[in-house]
Amino acid sequence: MRLTREQLIEAVSSQMPARRWQHTLGVMQSAIELAERYGADPQRAELAAIVHDVAKYWPVHRQAAVIAENGLNTDLLNYDAPLWHSEVGAHVAEQEYGIEDREVIDAIRYHTSGREEMTLLDKVVCLADYIEPGRDFPGVALIREKALLSLEEGLIAGFDSTIRVLLERGQTIFPTTVLARNDLLRQLATREQAAQTRPVTENKGG
C-alpha cells in the first residue's frame, strides 16, 4: 500500500535530525528544477528525493543488518558506511512505503555511488544531492556551474570532488563510482563526436 506524499514526508522526516530534513527539502527542490530543465518527470524526481536519505541516520549496524539479511548488495559492506544508506533507502522505499516504480527505487539506490548507464532519473537525483541550495563544500560552485551545461558534466564534477576528498583522506574509492564517471565521460565524448559530424547546415539552423 503506497503512502501519500504527505504520509511519506511525515514518515521520512521523523527519522532524521531537522538539519538533515532541511537538506532533503533542498534536494527535492533541486531535483524538481533539474527534472524540468532536462526533461525528466518532476514528480518522480521529487518522490525519490523525499525518500533518498531515509536511512542516513540509522545506526550503521542496523543499516548493515538490512543489507546482509535481505540479500542486497553486500559488497557495499566492504566499503565505508556512508555508502550503505542508499541501498537501505531503496529497500525501505519498496518494502515499507510501497513504492513500485523501479526507476524511483533505483534513483534512491544509486544516489550516492552512481552506476554505469545511469538513468535520467538517477542523474537528476544524484546531481540534486550534490548541488541543493544548502550544500556548502569546496568545489560545490563548480558543480553548480557544470550542472547548467548538462547532467553529465555536473555529475562528473561531483564525482571528481568526491574522489578528491577520498584521496585526501586516504580512504578507499568505491569502484562503481569510477565506472559511473568513466561512463559519463564516454557519453559526453559520443555526444561531442555526433555534434561534430552533423552537417554544417544544421548548425546554421538549416
Add this chain to the structure above:
Amino acid sequence: MRLTREQLIEAVSSQMPARRWQHTLGVMQSAIELAERYGADPQRAELAAIVHDVAKYWPVHRQAAVIAENGLNTDLLNYDAPLWHSEVGAHVAEQEYGIEDREVIDAIRYHTSGREEMTLLDKVVCLADYIEPGRDFPGVALIREKALLSLEEGLIAGFDSTIRVLLERGQTIFPTTVLARNDLLRQLATREQAAQTRPVTENKGG
C-alpha cells in the same frame, strides 16, 4: 630459449628512443634498491625492469593488435592507450624473450595499472617506475618519501598522483588501479591493527 641479460638489454633498448632507455636504466636501479630494502629478489626485479617498457614506443595500433590477436586482456582497449604497453610487454617477455618466471611476467604486466593482491615483485617494479631518479613530475618527491616508509605507502601515493592527473585531464580512470589502491589501503590498515594489538613488551624489545 631465454636471452642473456646483455641480449635482453640490446633487444629492448633498440625499441625505444635513448631518452626512454635512460628511464629504464633508472627503473632498473630503483627496482634493485627497493628489492634489497624490502626483501624481494634484486635479480628478478631488475629483469622485469629491463623489459617493462619494451612496447612503450610501438605504434598503438600494433599494441592493440597484439592484445586482440593473442587473447590478452581486451578490456584495456576500452581505456587510454598508455595502459596497453604493459600487457604487450608481458606477452613479448614470455613469447619472444623466453622468460618463464610467472612473477616477473606479471610484474611487467601490472607495472602501470597495479592490481588487487600485488605480489612483492609487482610492488617493487611498479613503485620503481614512479620514483626512478630521472622522474620529475609534481608529487614525485612525496612518493619518494613514502617509498622509504613502505612499498604500500609509496604505491598509494603513486596511484593517488595518477588518479589526480586523470581527474584534472577529464580522462577515464582504469578501475583496476582503484582496486589496487583500495587493497593497499586495507593491507596498511591490517598491519597497523596487528601492530596495535601486539603485546606492549614486544614494543619494548622484550
